[in-house]
Amino acid sequence: MMLKGKKGIISGALDESSIAWKVAERCHEEGAIFTLTNAPMAMRMGKINELGEKCNSKIIGADLTSVEDIENLYEDSLNELNGKVDFILHSVGMSPNVRKKKEYGDLNYEWLNKTLDVSAISFHKMLQVAEKKEVLNDWSSSVALSYVAAQRTFPFYSDMAEAKSLLESIARSYGYRLGKLNKSRVNTISQSPTITTAGSGISGFQSFFNYAEKMSPLGNATADECADYCIFLFSDLSKKITMQNLFHDGGFSSTGISEDIIDDFS
Numbered sequence: 001m002m003l004k005g006k007k008g009i010i011s012g013a014l015d016e017s018s019i020a021w022k023v024a025e026r027c028h029e030e031g032a033i034f035t036l037t038n039a040p041m042a043m044r045m046g047k048i049n050e051l052g053e054k055c056n057s058k059i060i061g062a063d064l065t066s067v068e069d070i071e072n073l074y075e076d077s078l079n080e081l082n083g084k085v086d087f088i089l090h091s092v093g094m095s096p097n098v099r100k101k102k103e104y105g106d107l108n109y110e111w112l113n114k115t116l117d118v119s120a121i122s123f124h125k126m127l128q129v130a131e132k133k134e135v136l137n138d139w140s141s142s143v144a145l146s147y148v149a150a151q152r153t154f155p156f157y158s159d160m161a162e163a164k165s166l167l168e169s170i171a172r173s174y175g176y177r178l179g180k181l182n183k184s185r186v187n188t189i190s191q192s193p194t195i196t197t198a199g200s201g202i203s204g205f206q207s208f209f210n211y212a213e214k215m216s217p218l219g220n221a222t223a224d225e226c227a228d229y230c231i232f233l234f235s236d237l238s239k240k241i242t243m244q245n246l247f248h249d250g251g252f253s254s255t256g257i258s259e260d261i262i263d264d265f266s
């Protein structure tokens with residue numbers, strides 16, 4: 001029971017393929033108590049209720065681009081959990097440009113703002129409101145999900161690359177601030193391509209999923225494995241890890257080329 005006695009807030013569980021869904025299941029297994037949150041529109045799909053029942057968790061609707069919604073989310077969560085929180089998962093991303101297949105050279109700038117707000121600035125908002133409302137226990141751990149397109153170009157990832165760079169930068173800046181404040185830590189996990197609703201929305205996803213699988217000496221990291229890593233990061237075993245972007249990708253980010261890929265070209 002690595003998270004016994006810990007309290008948290010988990011965002012972004014849409015259906016059983018969601019990374020956040022797996023994280024919630026694992027947190028429950030490890031003895032944590034937590035609230036679940038998603039955008040009101042996603043909640044209408046109803047799937048998240050199953051997860052709520054399974055994990056004994058209250059579900060609180062919040063559009064994470066809205067400071068007011070986040071304030072309500074925290075107020076409700078602290079009541080429900082009977083105290084401050086030890087961990088927060090940010091597992092939220094969306095790009096209207098990607099959804100509507102706008103090319104990188106033809107971005108709609110209103111949509112770009114939306115991409116950045118939903119996928120990155122929402123993390124700043126969660127942390128800023130948490131600081132102001134004194135929501136976080138000492139040594140709390142906040143984690144957001146990122147992708148290697150923050151460092152290297154993946155053309156099909158479009159403006160989500162900008163969002164991930166910003167997200168990682170926010171984790172660094174806020175990690176410093178909250179570390180000084182009460183030893184709280186903030187990190188991003190740079191996860192392998194994973195077959196989920198958000199993932200599959202990217203064009204050519206299946207091809208780059210297969211490519212990453214062949215490039216990575218350990219193969220792609222699955223959503224379940226990502227959940228295991230989150231448990232470690234939420235636990236007291238990772239107390240001095242902060243302000244990091246942590247690659248959880250089977251070795252993909254450090255590999256130049258693999259024998260499997262060479263074989264494909266010979």
Ligand code: NAI
Nearest residue numbers: 012014018019042064091092093145193194196197198199
């Ligand atoms: P998913 O589609 O299951 O989760 C995305 C979630 O974001 C959904 O639950 C959706 O309702 C929520 N969301 C969208 N707009 C929101 C808003 N305004 N307020 C609150 N929630 C909102 O997909 P997945 O893959 O589990 O995505 C989770 C995170 O993992 C995202 O940040 C994604 O970019 C990241 N990631 C995913 C990878 C993949 O290949 N699937 C690879 C690396 C990172």
